[in-house]
Amino acid sequence: MEHKLHRTDRQLASAGAVLEFYRDTMVLPDGQVQTWDYVHHKKGGGACTVPVLPDGRILLIRQFRPAIDREALELPAGARDSSGEDPAVTAARELEEETGYRPGRMTKLAHILTAIAWCNESTDIYLARDLEPVSSQHLDEAEEIELCIMPLDELCRKIFEGEIQDAKTVAGIMAYRSFLAMEEQKKAEEQKKAAGQKKAEERKKAAGQKKTSGQKKAEEQKKGFRRPEILLDKMKRLIKNARTG
Secondary structure: OOOOOEEEEEEEEEEOOOEEEEEEEEEOOOOOEEEEEEEEEOOOEEEEEEEEOOOOOEEEEEEEEOOOOEEEEEOOEEEOOOOOOOHHHHHHHHHHHHHOEEOOEEEEEEEEEOOOOOEOOEEEEEEEEOOEEOOOOOOOOOOOEEEEEEOHHHHHHHHHOOOOOOHHHHHHHHHHHHHHHHHHHHHHHHHHHHHHHHHHHHHHHHHHHHHHHHHHHHHHHHHHHHHHHHHHHHHHHHHHHHHHO
């Protein structure tokens, strides 16, 4: 599909270690020309995990974020080492570095575009289970991270009340909540299917027993019909024997 809104030029304005800042020349649907900002993430983005402990609680981190000048409660996350790195590898590495836990199982929950209007950064979100404490934290020199453990219901409440605002954390918690709901639905459907199969087997068994009972009754009736004939034959033999005797 051809769009009326389109870019005619892109010029690099500034480059940092991770990000590049561009000026895009955009033609609007009504023909106007404007200059827009575009931010290019050199590594494409990163990955994060929803680390679930054996008791169902979720492991998070609390750290100071200079960009917003306050602390934030977040899921463990980090940038890829390179644009070609498997995001699952990124997620597992960052989890271990920031929390000291290594995941035994990881399940992809979501892929999000962090700021779709002006940036190409993306984040892959994984569910991390069967966590194993393997070491202490291995933090970067700029990181000050406090570990926090909370139940899912409390985290949802914090999201709804605006206490948790980090995009990847909100997306990750909500994706995990949906994942659990789908698992419960699947479990209920499997139980319903199993119950239906059991009921069908019971009906089949009952029908077989009824058939066997009917066959037995028919055989008994057949035997009953034969008895008069047998008695009549015996009587005839007795009469014949009496006459000849």
